[in-house]
Amino acid sequence: MRRRITVASAMIGALALFTLAGCTTDPNVSENTESAAPEETEESVDWFDQALFDKQDAERDVVPEGPENEPYLQYINAEFVDTSQFASQGPKKACFANASISNPWRQTGWITMNQQLKVLQEAGAISEMETRDAQDSDDTQIADIDYFINEGNCDVFIISPNSTAAMTPAVQRACDTGKPVIVFDRGVETDCPITFIHPIGGFAWGIDTAEFLIDNLNEGDKVVALRILPGVDVLEQRWAAADKLFQEAGIEAVDYFTGADPAEIKKIISDELAKGDVQGVWMDAGDGAVAAIEAFEDAGADYPVMTGEDEMSFLRKWKETGLTGLAPVYSNFQWRTPLLAAQMIFAGQQVPSEWVLPQSPITAEEGDEYLALNENMPDGHYAKFGGEDLPGYPQVWEDRVIP
Numbered sequence: 148m149r150r151r152i153t154v155a156s157a158m159i160g161a162l163a164l165f166t167l168a169g170c171t172t173d174p175n176v177s178e179n180t181e182s183a184a185p186e187e188t189e190e191s192v193d194w195f196d197q198a199l200f201d202k203q204d205a206e207r208d209v210v211p212e213g214p215e216n217e218p219y220l221q222y223i224n225a226e227f228v229d230t231s232q233f234a235s236q237g238p239k240k241a242c243f244a245n246a247s248i249s250n251p252w253r254q255t256g257w258i259t260m261n262q263q264l265k266v267l268q269e270a271g272a273i274s275e276m277e278t279r280d281a282q283d284s285d286d287t288q289i290a291d292i293d294y295f296i297n298e299g300n301c302d303v304f305i306i307s308p309n310s311t312a313a314m315t316p317a318v319q320r321a322c323d324t325g326k327p328v329i330v331f332d333r334g335v336e337t338d339c340p341i342t343f344i345h346p347i348g349g350f351a352w353g354i355d356t357a358e359f360l361i362d363n364l365n366e367g368d369k370v371v372a373l374r375i376l377p378g379v380d381v382l383e384q385r386w387a388a389a390d391k392l393f394q395e396a397g398i399e400a401v402d403y404f405t406g407a408d409p410a411e412i413k414k415i416i417s418d419e420l421a422k423g424d425v426q427g428v429w430m431d432a433g434d435g436a437v438a439a440i441e442a443f444e445d446a447g448a449d450y451p452v453m454t455g456e457d458e459m460s461f462l463r464k465w466k467e468t469g470l471t472g473l474a475p476v477y478s479n480f481q482w483r484t485p486l487l488a489a490q491m492i493f494a495g496q497q498v499p500s501e502w503v504l505p506q507s508p509i510t511a512e513e514g515d516e517y518l519a520l521n522e523n524m525p526d527g528h529y530a531k532f533g534g535e536d537l538p539g540y541p542q543v544w545e546d547r548v549i550p
Contacts, residue, residue, distance in 0.1 A: 194383035195391060196350075203350040211505045218505050219480040219533050220487060225499035228341055233327050234495030238274035241489055242301035244291045246309040246333070247283045251434070251458065251527030254549060256482030261550045262537040263483045272490040277301075285313040292317040296324055303492065305485045306340075308333045311380065327492050329485045333381075342488055342498045346478040346506035349381035352431075353388025355508050356454040359473040360427045361396045363452045370427035371419050371451075372402035373412055373439060381477075385431045400429070409438035416442035428453040433474070436461040440468060457509050460526035462518055474509035480533025 206223050213221035241264075248257045267273040279295070281288035288309045295301050304321040308314035308330065315336040321328045322339035331344035360370060370393060374386055386402060393400040401419070405411045412435045419425050420442070428439050433456020443450055450470035455461035457474045465472045481504055488498050509517055509530060517530040523545050524530075534540055539548075 194380070195387040196384075199348070199384070200350045200354075200388055200391075203348045204354055206347045206503060207351050207354065207506075218478070219483040221505050222499045223347065223503040223505065225502065227497035228500045229497060230327070230341060230492045231495045233341075233492050235493055238268070238271050239302035239489065239493050240274050240300060241276040241303050241305055241486065242295040242298075243276050243278040243305040243485075244288055244295065244307070245278055245280050246288060246307050247280060248549065249283055252477075252479060252529060254527070254547070255529045255532050255544070256479050257550065258544055258548065259480065259532055259534040259537065260482040260486065262534060262539050262543060263486050265538055267486055267490055270490075272493070273486065276305075276486070281309050283309060285309050288314060289317045292321055296320055301326060303489045304328045305489065306330050306335075308335055311335055327489070329488050329492075331481055331485045338500070341492060342500060342502050344481055344484045344488065344502040344504065346476075346481060346504045348506075349384030350388045351506055352381075352475050352477065353385040353390075354392065355475050356385070356429055356473060357389035357392035357396075359454060359508075360429060360452055361392060361398060363471050364398060364426050366397035368398055368426035369419075369424065370398055370400040370429050371416060371425050372400055372429040372431075373415065373435065374402055374404050374431045375407050375434075377404060382431045389429055398427070405435060407432070407434045409435055412438040413442040413445070417446060420446045420448050424448075425451055427451050430455055432456055433458045433461045437464045440464050440470070457517070457530040458526070459521055459524050459528045459530060462509070462514060462521075462530060463526070466514060466518060472511065474514070474530070476506055476508055476529075476531050478504050478506050478533070479529040479531060480504070483533065483537075 209223045211218070211221035211223050212225070248254050264273060264276050279291035281291055292306065295304060304326060306318055306321070306328065308318070311334055318328060318330065318335045319337050319339055328340040329342055329344065330340040334343055334345065364370070372386065372389065375382060377383070390400060403415045405415065416425070416439055428451045430436060436455035437460050440450065440453070450468055452471045454473045454475055455465065457476045462474060465474070484502065484504065488502070491498050521528060521530050523541065525545070525547055528544060532544070534544065
């Protein structure tokens with residue numbers, strides 16, 4: 148899928164901190180360059196992978212195994228790893244190398260993770276979690292992981308990589324200590340971690356959203372695709388899947404990078420509406436969805452068929468407008484799973500080598516339920532955060548208490 152796209156490189160560089168943390172995730176980040184003015188760049192990477200597309204497509208229809216009301220412990224098509232060599236008594240120290248908490252998706256997960264930590268500390272499973280925040284920097288996170296290795300006081304390494312390729316050698320060094328390594332959210336190019344935890348993935352998101360739009364539009368209709376940043380694999384996979392399906396269905400789709408800038412989003416939509424009708428809006432992440440909807444309102448145009456995300460700002464605007472919508476999900480509750488996996492590993496229990504968590508969108512029929520469950524949550528909260536049974540609920544998330 149080779150195309151020419153116009154991007155504002157300066158805007159992308161300035162907003163890279165926001166995006167690399169990923170309202171979503173699993174990125175293989177390419178280096179961005181800055182310039183004072185917009186320039187035309189050519190993206191030559193073919194992000195479409197038929198085998199991975201087919202795998203994630205099939206996983207969407209698999210009923211997850213595991214505890215019925217604990218999606219953060221469920222798994223899809225798992226192959227289990229024997230962890231008996233790590234079984235030992237007493238509380239363990241976790242060392243967490245985090246990419247960042249620089250956007251609302253990661254902040255929601257970070258709050259949830261810390262509330263889960265409290266439960267495991269009270270249970271005597273985890274003594275403490277020493278955390279280093281890389282602030283979206285590969286170099287910083289590499290140094291963080293090496294710091295933990297050299298410190299020598301970690302019983303388990305938990306790593307949410309800033310990027311895939313750059314972080315692989317550091318993750319391998321952590322594995323070489325003989326201590327268990329748990330990777331989540333974004334992957335690395337080694338299978339040495341005991342478990343890699345993530346939702347189904349970007350292709351599944353792209354299929355869910357494109358099929359929804361196709362089912363609610365007609366051949367020849369126009370869709371504006373709003374994308375955050377090039378070079379992030381999970382985001383690129385979302386668009387690669389959607390673009391393939393739009394082409395097959397005869398949907399006219401034009402895509403733009405926005406940097407999640409509301410003003411840029413409004414300008415793009417306004418410009419497209421000035422050219423003619425726009426029947427659909429597709430997003431690779433929901434931040435900025437409200438700005439897109441407001442652009443239709445400003446133009447006095449009919450609301451589009453639209454996909455956003457399970458961020459509360461979109462769910463509320465969706466309800467207010469009554470537009471035909473879908474809220475895809477990149478399961479935020481995955482932030483609980485690494486600590487629970489550590490508890491299982493030190494108990495000598497098997498864990499999935501690739502721990503694929505369920506990833507199901509919020510439909511119109513479910514919208515009211517999730518609005519009610521999260522009535523007092525801030526707009527930046529994610530509805531399927533999965534922390535309702537944790538201490539501090541709902542106040543800690545409502546108050547946005549960032550540890």
